[in-house]
Amino acid sequence: MIFNSDIFLLFFSVVILLYWLVRNNQGHRDWLILISSFLFYGTWDWRFLGLLVLTGGIDFVSAYKISSSNNPAEKKRWLMLSIISNLGTLGFFKYAGFFLESTFHLLEMLGIPSTRPVLAIVLPAGISFYTFQALSYTLDVYRGQIKVESDPVKYFAFLTFFPQLVAGPIERASFLLPQFREKRFINESMVLRGVWYILWGFFLKVVIADYFAPLVDMVFNGKPLGGSVNVLATLAFGGQIYGDFAGYSLIAIGLANTMGFELSRNFSHPYLASNIQEFWRRWHQTLSTWFRDYLYIPLGGDRAGALRTFFNITVTFVLAGLWHGANWTFILWGLCHGLALGFYRLWRTSKFSARFQIPQIVSWGLTMLVVGLGWLFFRATSVSHAWAMIQAVVNDQPPNWSTDYALAVSFGLLAVWFYDVFNKKFNWERVSAWPWLLRVFVKSILLVFIIARWGKEPPSFIYFQF
């Protein structure tokens, strides 16, 4: 069940109606959230519900044992159990095939005879998201940053909260779990804000991302074409993934708002960032802060000299790339961003940066160049495919439809730019002060576009595969 489907709209309407009915009982509310989240998740593959309950259950028990024990060694043992359970599950389902295949290729290169591994493991939906959310819970309990949750229903309602279960935002227990412990107040502003976010989320997904999808596929799903179309297709993919993922996040936040919950912001107009550090403060914020808090800082962060910082950044980004998927293309994507951020930090802390002020437009251009190169690796089917596409830009003739392609991509990018500029200028705080009729008018326009582009067979969200 995906957000941009008729069945989800029906599902959510029923949930919101029942939600109103159970308003007087927190226990019933938590059960309703839990059951609807399980139903929502079960529509993908009900068999993986068991896995979700198992790994979530291990984390629940581990956190409880960590908080109730006074023995540091025992606390550590329970923490290790939680880490192994989460990363082990993730490793098996997501990376086993990749590592076996890579080992086979390595042995083949070394001339050592081996049998090609055949592994066909189905990836549970949203596994990378919910394992990271669960990990942050046990880690925060271990660090003493949050109180352990003793009610399994509340805990699982937090872990599987359906608006953000399969593609984030990756919530911290310190932010979301307390919301389940208290009564929620749902006022008009919250409902209207939720609806505003849902509409813009659907606009991003249905109007922008789904518009770009066939344009991207026609170039990336075949032999590399020549000339500018490869560059344009990469830009189009940048627009598609932004519309797709930021759209999903906004819908998730909006849905949660209508139920009285707050979720973390995941995107803040990343393509308006004028340097790579700013880009990462605006793109997939909940993942980047997760890696910052649980990997980069424990590795030493920026406390041990410039070179060590450079190393820490690069390692963090390579692992962030691997988090997205078991493919060398994602590792290269991470490496590309890690090196860019590492060099940016070196530059910023050097004496030259004070002397040579880079104009903002140049800085923005360089940032988008790195981001674009990253997207090329991210979308390509393999590293050799990405390399062939880069070579084809210079060596091959563009197809005879490249002018139309440029027009179509430019129009989509214009829509992305409009979205970013409009929403940066008119955030909800400002919009809520508008005359209500103006708000209604904008909502209606959005709705018309969404209805017109609403498909009978809606394409899924890109991040569901992660």
Add this chain to the structure above:
Amino acid sequence: MAYQQHQSATPQEVGHVYLVNPTVLSKQFASILLMLLGLFLIMWIANWSGVMPKKPQLGDPDSTIISTKAQLATTATEKHIAFVGDSSCLVNIHIPTMKDYGIDAVNLGTLSYLGIDSFGLLAQRFCQNKPDAEIFLVLHPECIRMVESSSEHRLILMDALGQTTDSSTLFEIGNLRKITVDDFRSRLLDGWLPTPLKGRLGYRYGFTHNLKNELRSTGGFMEETAQFDASISHGSSEYRIARRIQSECTQFRSYLPKGVKVRLLVSPIPQSHSIRGHEKRVLEMQSELEKWIKTDNSSVNMPTVLPNSSFGTVTHLLPNSAREYTRQLCLMLTQ
């Protein structure tokens, strides 16, 4: 008010409290609904009064192919030979090669889903005011054994030929979505921008209007871009005539004016697909079909099996092979 009510309840038990004024929310949502209805009313009036831009006959690849072929059938007034049939006709009959041999023809091949009777509609349009026209019906064995044709595709063709039999009116509820949402999408939104083609066609032709232009400039020929792989192309090679074919063939013939010559051509299959006696089977099927179509006993006997390397798919020849196949056909026709 709601908050005060909650204060009197047991605070620990309460899940959530609605601090909303139902009137305010209702006003907001009702206004959105009204505004939407207003916009759709404008669409409806624009549609009814004819102010709306003409619906572009472009969209998905199937519609593009069918509508372009309908146009070609209408505009090819100076030509006297037409090839109609399924997609094997569309990609196997290379019109520029025919021109080299002095044969001035048009390729009206479309898709097997249309059904043989619908090919007759295209042929009928082509034959208007041409009592001496010659029609080649090109069918692939896969098409002949296909159980069902698609009424949806037939409707696209009827629409493109201006023969829509849709009797619903603008005032019918069932038509509301079409004249509001669908028309907004097709006439206003999509009409402004190039529509990308999906899959292999997109890779080769890019956008619907490029495909349309190329179809026009090549006399209706379309290139196959896939490469046939026998190892992954399975399926039964025992060809037979599906039940529907007889009535469709009779219908096909009934659309054509008397005096118009019809000839039948069965397209080749890849070597790896052929079983013993395939050629004999094709001859048998051909003879049955000719009976129903009432051909002029002058069927074209072209090779029924070709090497796998000539094919893009089981039914489609690669462009170079299509040229060679057409060359052979021309030699046969000019002998």
